[in-house]
Amino acid sequence: MMKSLAATAGAVALLLVPLGAANPGSVNGTVIAPSLRSAADIVISLQAPGLHVTPPKAPVEIDQRNLHFVPHVVAIVKGATVKWLNDDSVKHNVFSPEGGYDLGSWNHGESRTHTFTKPGVYTQLCRLHTEMEGYVVVLDTPYFAVTGESGAFRIPDVAPGKYTLKAWSEKLKTTTKPIAVESGKPTAIQLTLGH
Ligand SMILES: [Cu+2]
Structure with missing residues (x-):
């Protein structure tokens, strides 16, 4: 009896977490803007074709x-x-x-x-x-963040894949950078923005 229960539980767990399933990754980092007083209010987004967004x-x-x-x-x-x-x-x-x-x-x-x-x-x-x-x-894109005073940002729950990271600031030139997000892993980014 105990054995069959455990076997059933195991089968259910296997169904819920298929082998090789892609877990979300995340992207975090810091933006440095030497010409600005603060690196706050910079919009970091991950762009890719065909991303689906759901408005709140x-x-x-x-x-x-x-x-x-x-x-x-x-x-x-x-x-x-x-x-x-x-x-x-x-x-x-x-x-x-x-x-x-x-x-x-x-x-x-x-x-x-x-x-x-x-x-x-x-x-x-x-x-x-x-x-x-x-x-x-x-x-x-559903993947974005706005930097705080320190220039730090974090984008959680990102589907693994290749993206173009875009950094928009009201005062600086928009900067892009190709990045890869891996299953279940954080991707760390350091970005310097100039004019
Ligand atoms: Cu007013």
Whole structure:
């Protein structure tokens, strides 16, 4: 009895984890940008033909706080919706030259949304505060991250394969680098960005 139970359990485990199955890998690394004060807000994405993206059901939020877009740079997949909040006591507006939208102006506590259907970089501006600037980077890959203050990033759960790693910064030239992601392994990347 015990033996047959163990045998059954073994067979089930074998079915769940077929021999040679590809486990996800990951990509992590650091971006160095010697000409910038900070290596934050750099969008790292892994590009390959035919990648499938699933937009999140909930909108991705960008706050307008102390006359800034927070976060300054937001990366999303195509089909995702962004919701802009207003955390200030003054009115704010959002418009984008590349996106061709102008969401009007609204008060503290209110919000506006826009759904992005095409990949690209969309500058976010406010007609009421010309110094305000932010970016929404729309991607057609599920594999991306935005660097933190230290320039570090991590992209988890990447299907093994060959990719073109792309690093986008608002101030620097976009850099690409071919990389390979192996099953169940982290791939470490160090990238220096220049003008
Ligand atoms: Cu504003």
